[in-house]
Amino acid sequence: MYNNEVRDSLAAIKYQNQKEYADFYIMEIKKRKLKQLKNLRIDLILPVPLHKRKKRKRGFNQAMLFAEGIGEILHVPASDCVLFRTKYTKPLKSLNPRERLASMEHSFWASDEVKGKRVLLVDDIYTTGATAESCTRALKAAGAEDVWVFCVAIGYGE
Numbered sequence: 001m002y003n004n005e006v007r008d009s010l011a012a013i014k015y016q017n018q019k020e021y022a023d024f025y026i027m028e029i030k031k032r033k034l035k036q037l038k039n040l041r042i043d044l045i046l047p048v049p050l051h052k053r054k055k056r057k058r059g060f061n062q063a064m065l066f067a068e069g070i071g072e073i074l075h076v077p078a079s080d081c082v083l084f085r086t087k088y089t090k091p092l093k094s095l096n097p098r099e100r101l102a103s104m105e106h107s108f109w110a111s112d113e114v115k116g117k118r119v120l121l122v123d124d125i126y127t128t129g130a131t132a133e134s135c136t137r138a139l140k141a142a143g144a145e146d147v148w149v150f151c152v153a154i155g156y157g158e
Contacts, residue, residue, distance in 0.1 A: 002153040010124050013062045025152050026069030040148055043117040045071045045078040049085040067122040083110045100130035108138040115143030126151035
C-alpha cells in the first residue's frame with residue numbers, strides 16, 4: 001500500500017538518487033511475488049517510460065530499476081527501447097482521475113518488438129490506472145499478445 005513510508009522511500013529513489021531503496025523492493029518482490037510472476041510466462045519486461053526531458057533531468061527511470069530487477073529474478077529481458085512516452089505531461093498527482101485519463105491519452109507508442117509477446121509493464125505507483133491503461137493500449141496496438149501491469153505500490157482511496 002502507498003503509505004507514508006513507501007511514499008518517502010519511492011520519492012527518495014526518484015528525487016534523491018537513493019537507488020538502494022529499489023534493491024529493498026526488488027528483494028521483497030522476489031520473496032512475495034516470484035511464483036505469481038513466473039506463472040505469467042513473461043517474454044519481455046518494460047518500464048513505464050519517462051518523457052526524455054524528465055529522464056534527462058532525473059538521470060534515470062525508477063521504473064527501469066524495478067523492471068531490471070524483476071528481469072534478473074525471472075531471467076527475462078527488460079528493455080527501455082520498446083515503449084516510449086511521446087507526450088510531455090504535467091505530474092499526475094495534481095490531477096483528478098478524469099483529468100489523469102485525458103492527460104495520458106495518446107501519450108505512449110510501442111515498437112512492433114512486442115508483437116506476439118507476453119509483456120510485463122512495470123511502474124512504481126498505481127493510483128487511478130491512467131498511465132497503465134494508456135501504456136497497455138499502445139502495447140496492444142503494436143501487437144502485444146498479453147499485457148500485465150506490476151507496480152511496487154498501489155494508492156488507496158483515490
